[in-house]
Amino acid sequence: MAAATRVLARGFATAPVVGPTPRPRSPISQRPRAPAHRGAPPSVPTRCLPLQGNRRTVAVLGAAGGIGQPLSLLFKLSPLVQNLNLYDIVNVPGVAADLSHICTPAQVKGFDKDNLANALKGADVVVIPAGMPRKPGMTRDDLFNTNASIVKSLAEAVAKHAPKNAMVLIISNPVNSTVPIVAETLKKAGVYDPRRVFGVTTLDVTRARTFVAELKGLDVNALNVPVIGGHAGHTIVPLLSQNNAGATFTQQETEALFKRIQFGGDEVVAAKAGAGSATLSMAYAGAQFAYSVLRAINGEWGVTECTFVESKVHPDVPFFSSKVTLGLEGVEQIHGIGKVSAFEEKAINDMIPELKKSIEKGIAFTKA
Numbered sequence: 001m002a003a004a005t006r007v008l009a010r011g012f013a014t015a016p017v018v019g020p021t022p023r024p025r026s027p028i029s030q031r032p033r034a035p036a037h038r039g040a041p042p043s044v045p046t047r048c049l050p051l052q053g054n055r056r057t058v059a060v061l062g063a064a065g066g067i068g069q070p071l072s073l074l075f076k077l078s079p080l081v082q083n084l085n086l087y088d089i090v091n092v093p094g095v096a097a098d099l100s101h102i103c104t105p106a107q108v109k110g111f112d113k114d115n116l117a118n119a120l121k122g123a124d125v126v127v128i129p130a131g132m133p134r135k136p137g138m139t140r141d142d143l144f145n146t147n148a149s150i151v152k153s154l155a156e157a158v159a160k161h162a163p164k165n166a167m168v169l170i171i172s173n174p175v176n177s178t179v180p181i182v183a184e185t186l187k188k189a190g191v192y193d194p195r196r197v198f199g200v201t202t203l204d205v206t207r208a209r210t211f212v213a214e215l216k217g218l219d220v221n222a223l224n225v226p227v228i229g230g231h232a233g234h235t236i237v238p239l240l241s242q243n244n245a246g247a248t249f250t251q252q253e254t255e256a257l258f259k260r261i262q263f264g265g266d267e268v269v270a271a272k273a274g275a276g277s278a279t280l281s282m283a284y285a286g287a288q289f290a291y292s293v294l295r296a297i298n299g300e301w302g303v304t305e306c307t308f309v310e311s312k313v314h315p316d317v318p319f320f321s322s323k324v325t326l327g328l329e330g331v332e333q334i335h336g337i338g339k340v341s342a343f344e345e346k347a348i349n350d351m352i353p354e355l356k357k358s359i360e361k362g363i364a365f366t367k368a
């Protein structure tokens, strides 16, 4: 396939581009905008955020959970969000009432277990952090038996009640299986569009940026480290050699960083000692990814994130996380793996059988 090079947003300096050259875009200023804010008069001192650009409807499924609550808070603070629909099977009225008192323009509504259809109505973006988290000693795959059916039933509701062009962002573990479950469920319902289904792997990139910046004394805000593959242990492959700061690593540093990034989730699970897994860092990462999707559907050009999507990047697996440029319709371009070190190449080759098995498990579950 032809490879081109262009400048991408969010610190991914130049990268090989796989797929068609993007069409020219009209300037964002020519796109329809939300009506001007007619809230508090200027004389009232306020720290509320101003409106910017198009504002959208976001539905959070699992909104009362450890991730769901801080994630919903970040959406409530975002000028990209007009309506925030919170759904959970427990405790959602309290979370919705609490968030609704924050003086930002997003309108918060809570939807209890009988109101999933209404929560999904008109959603531009559906984020799914519903399901059980790990306890010490568990793998993400140990969550499959509980979370597969939760995610499948939510995907069935998305197929039925969400707009056909909604973007579906899956946080629930095991991501390597839950994303294929959502894809297959939407396929079965005849509404699957592979450009609109994303596994959220942004926490791996977040950890990679943090740990590399700490080790090398770099500005974390300017640093990018792509992380590819999947979202579980060895299937997480940080491409340290592609960091945009040009940092280099000894073999010992490479091994230590790989281990910490691949098993960062276990570090949090162990520290929480039975009280769950990463929630605050995940809410941050999930919000960053969702903001990127929202910016892209608002017409911003070149927004690029690593995310686990249906992909042909690796010939042996139908889903893979790599750099993806987002556009008006979701996935616009899936970027190839690019040049990697021998260590990274071996890490990719070694983990493919595990990733393949998890993907197949998700597909088989949905087909059964």
Ligand code: NAD
Residues within 6 Å of the ligand: 061, 062, 063, 064, 065, 066, 067, 068, 087, 088, 089, 090, 129, 130, 131, 132, 133, 134, 143, 147, 150, 153, 154, 170, 171, 172, 173, 174, 175, 200, 201, 202, 203, 204, 231, 276, 277, 278, 279, 282
């Ligand atoms: P949690 O138990 O604190 O919250 C889960 C929420 O889901 C609860 O409020 C629960 O009531 C709700 N829920 C359960 N079944 C539901 C259903 N059918 N419909 C709607 N809501 C339902 O767990 P958490 O810490 O928020 O983690 C949630 C999931 O996210 C876990 O599977 C965890 O492993 C995963 N996770 C993924 C990443 C990632 O990087 N993708 C990172 C951290 C956690």
Ligand code: LMR
Residues within 6 Å of the ligand: 133, 134, 140, 173, 203, 264, 265, 266, 268, 269, 277, 278
């Ligand atoms: C993480 O990476 O923190 C999440 O996938 C949660 C977990 O179970 O580790």
